[in-house]
Amino acid sequence: MSIKVGINGYGTIGKRVADAVAKQKDMKLVGVTAHSYSFNTEVAKQKGYKIFTTDGDEDFKLNGINPDGNLKNLLEQVDIIVDATPRKIGKENIEKFYKQKKVKAIVQGGEKHEAIGTSFVAQCNYNEALNKEYARVVSCNTTGLCRTLNALNKFDITSVHATMIRRGADPWDIYHGPINAIVPVLEMPSHHGPDVQSVLPKCQIFTTALSVPSTLMHLHSVIADVRKKVNVDDVIGVLNNTTRVRVVRNAEHLRSTAEIMEFARDLGRLRGDMPEICVWKEAIGTVSNGYNKLLYMQAVHQESDVIPENVDCIRAMMGFKDSDKSIKMTNETFGIK
Numbered sequence: 001m002s003i004k005v006g007i008n009g010y011g012t013i014g015k016r017v018a019d020a021v022a023k024q025k026d027m028k029l030v031g032v033t034a035h036s037y038s039f040n041t042e043v044a045k046q047k048g049y050k051i052f053t054t055d056g057d058e059d060f061k062l063n064g065i066n067p068d069g070n071l072k073n074l075l076e077q078v079d080i081i082v083d084a085t086p087r088k089i090g091k092e093n094i095e096k097f098y099k100q101k102k103v104k105a106i107v108q109g110g111e112k113h114e115a116i117g118t119s120f121v122a123q124c125n126y127n128e129a130l131n132k133e134y135a136r137v138v139s140c141n142t143t144g145l146c147r148t149l150n151a152l153n154k155f156d157i158t159s160v161h162a163t164m165i166r167r168g169a170d171p172w173d174i175y176h177g178p179i180n181a182i183v184p185v186l187e188m189p190s191h192h193g194p195d196v197q198s199v200l201p202k203c204q205i206f207t208t209a210l211s212v213p214s215t216l217m218h219l220h221s222v223i224a225d226v227r228k229k230v231n232v233d234d235v236i237g238v239l240n241n242t243t244r245v246r247v248v249r250n251a252e253h254l255r256s257t258a259e260i261m262e263f264a265r266d267l268g269r270l271r272g273d274m275p276e277i278c279v280w281k282e283a284i285g286t287v288s289n290g291y292n293k294l295l296y297m298q299a300v301h302q303e304s305d306v307i308p309e310n311v312d313c314i315r316a317m318m319g320f321k322d323s324d325k326s327i328k329m330t331n332e333t334f335g336i337k
């Protein structure tokens with residue numbers, strides 16, 4: 001029997017999760033919500049998705065869309081809802097709607113770990129979400145750090161310092177910036193370090209962050225102290241064998257976030273997405289000089305790396321026990337390894 005899934009919040013993350021769910025053989029996309037009428041609603045209609053309103057029908061009817069009901073009606077038809085509403089609304093929705101309707105819910109990285117209790121990255125802690133009522137798929141940056149640090153812990157990481165160079169806004173976003181500044185996050189550590197520990201509790205990590213005038217991807221510069229002597233080829237070997245991570249090379253002319261995104265478009269990915277974390281081969285370095293250090297840089301496509309995580313989180317919460325099988329099934333539908 002298919003898992004019946006609804007999406008509440010049909011924006012950057014929600015529309016991508018909806019398309020991913022629609023592709024899974026063991027899931028049925030029951031419908032998506034629409035908060036205000038926009039081109040997103042038009043696309044949902046064209047794709048044949050049922051549309052459930054969260055703030056009245058009037059605007060939709062004026063624009064020729066006849067909604068299939070409201071959020072409460074959607075909740076009555078699903079086993080699980082993926083909430084991809086803006087920050088803080090997901091937690092409120094659990095209290096206001098999901099608990100009342102006894103529907104399982106996934107929220108996103110804009111919510112705080114403490115409010116939900118379970119934070120999720122499939123290849124790190126799939127089992128923690130097994131049969132849970134509520135779980136949180138962590139943010140794009142935290143997902144990126146967790147995927148590579150979890151794999152590279154093979155070399156016994158003792159501590160990590162990482163700097164997040166963050167895109168100022170998503171490509172469609174005309175409201176945020178900066179457009180001509182580099183803006184440091186004025187808190188130490190930035191929230192990313194503690195957030196990584198919500199998935200990898202033993203990871204001693206300290207993070208700093210800044211925003212730059214770019215919309216394409218985030219870039220992380222990571223320095224890890226490791227117990228084991230490590231060389232670059234071993235690191236590349238581990239990353240090449242890590243799911244949802246891609247080693248990219250200067251030889252391919254993948255030297256920047258711009259070229260990586262062009263590559264994703266050329267691969268024919270839906271929306272030109274790159275859900276894999278891209279680590280630059282030539283930006284991997286090691287030091288063995290009385291102490292062992294491992295350095296690397298990675299690019300994170302903020303709009304898409306968390307999408308496969310939402311799909312696996314649905315399976316885990318619905319009691320599907322085989323994490324490797326879930327990751328494989330999800331990856332196949334994205335065309336990733």
Ligand SMILES: NC(=O)c1ccc[n+]([C@@H]2O[C@H](COP(=O)([O-])OP(=O)(O)OC[C@H]3O[C@@H](n4cnc5c(N)ncnc54)[C@H](OP(=O)(O)O)[C@@H]3O)[C@@H](O)[C@H]2O)c1
Binds near residue numbers: 054088
């Ligand atoms: N974008 C990223 O890079 C990214 C990456 C990873 C995680 N996340 C997290 O994912 C979550 C969603 O972010 P997003 O970037 O997808 O936001 P977004 O693009 O702004 O989309 C949010 C959607 O939710 C709708 N909405 C607003 N209030 C609502 C309500 N009360 N009920 C139902 N729908 C409502 C919005 O509709 P209107 O347009 O009508 O307001 C919009 O369609 C956040 O927790 C965020 O931190 C974002």
